[in-house]
Amino acid sequence: MKTNYHTHTTWCDGKDSPETVVLAAIEKGFGAIGFSSHAMLPEDDTSWVLTPEKVPRYAAEIRALAKKYEGRIRILCGVEADYVPGGATPDRRAYAAISPDYIIGSVHFVVAPDGARVCVDESPESLEDGIRRHFGGDAEAYLHAYFAQVREMLLSCDFDVVGHLDLVRKFNTRHPYFDETAPWYLAELDRTADAVSASGKIAEVNTGAISRGWLDDAYPSAAFRDRLRARGVKFILSADAHAADAIDCAFDRFGDCEVFLPSPLTPGRTINACA
Numbered sequence: 333m334k335t336n337y338h339t340h341t342t343w344c345d346g347k348d349s350p351e352t353v354v355l356a357a358i359e360k361g362f363g364a365i366g367f368s369s370h371a372m373l374p375e376d377d378t379s380w381v382l383t384p385e386k387v388p389r390y391a392a393e394i395r396a397l398a399k400k401y402e403g404r405i406r407i408l409c410g411v412e413a414d415y416v417p418g419g420a421t422p423d424r425r426a427y428a429a430i431s432p433d434y435i436i437g438s439v440h441f442v443v444a445p446d447g448a449r450v451c452v453d454e455s456p457e458s459l460e461d462g463i464r465r466h467f468g469g470d471a472e473a474y475l476h477a478y479f480a481q482v483r484e485m486l487l488s489c490d491f492d493v494v495g496h497l498d499l500v501r502k503f504n505t506r507h508p509y510f511d512e513t514a515p516w517y518l519a520e521l522d523r524t525a526d527a528v529s530a531s532g533k534i535a536e537v538n539t540g541a542i543s544r545g546w547l548d549d550a551y552p553s554a555a556f557r558d559r560l561r562a563r564g565v566k567f568i569l570s571a572d573a574h575a576a577d578a579i580d581c582a583f584d585r586f587g588d589c590e591v592f593l594p595s596p597l598t599p600g601r602t603i604n605a606c607a
């Protein structure tokens with residue numbers, strides 16, 4: 333069964349409405365589609381996320397679509413919630429009002445020692461500027477801080493799926509700024525894979541950087557996937573789609589991952605293992 337649980341729409345920074353995405357998913361023969369709007373950042377970053385006020389209206393629209401298309405496709409209501417220490421948590425308690433079917437926990441902002449938030453994936457220019465201004469130009473220090481924050485999220489928050497574990501690779505092919513084979517970097521992957529395993533959470537194989545032309549590979553890298561697999565971590569295949577036509581981008585290239593339905597009602601229940 334074709335599925336994708338990482339989908340953005342006009343409720344956040346996606347291009348298409350939820351219903352347009354549902355119709356595309358039916359057209360492509362999907363058995364289920366899950367929505368995961370960006371959610372609840374600290375107040376000054378809310379232009380592209382669900383604010384607390386929007387969360388219930390978003391959930392109501394997705395639940396109404398689930399009813400409308402019942403029998404044709406299964407529609408799930410999730411969120412992609414940010415972890416910003418002191419500002420936002422991907423935690424079930426924070427979203428209790430809408431009882432999401434699942435929560436994807438993601439780090440898009442690294443908190444620097446001076447308290448500033450450096451955006452991981454906005455643009456190569458803003459990342460370079462953020463590392464220069466808030467990490468003294470030390471990319472390695474920034475990367476250590478990123479992975480430490482991911483591990484803190486994994487071990488302190490109640491969510492289901494960890495989003496794009498090595499989002500820091502996004503610009504590293506077209507605008508290289510660190511060596512992905514450096515021993516200190518591989519040691520970060522080992523430590524983080526240990527944390528994913530200890531948390532019992534599901535890791536994404538996320539093709540979003542392929543559909544947007546930044547990488548010819550998924551997150552996490554093959555080296556990272558091997559480390560996760562060796563520790564028994566389960567994967568879910570995600571498009572991180574920001575448009576209806578991207579909901580299965582490059583899925584044929586990463587079909588060897590197990591797909592889980594992350595739901596509080598059916599925790600870790602396998603619904604499909606792609607051939």
Ligand SMILES: [Zn+2]
Nearest residue numbers: 412438495496
């Ligand atoms: Zn994300």
Ligand SMILES: [Zn+2]
Nearest residue numbers: 338340412572
């Ligand atoms: Zn996303």
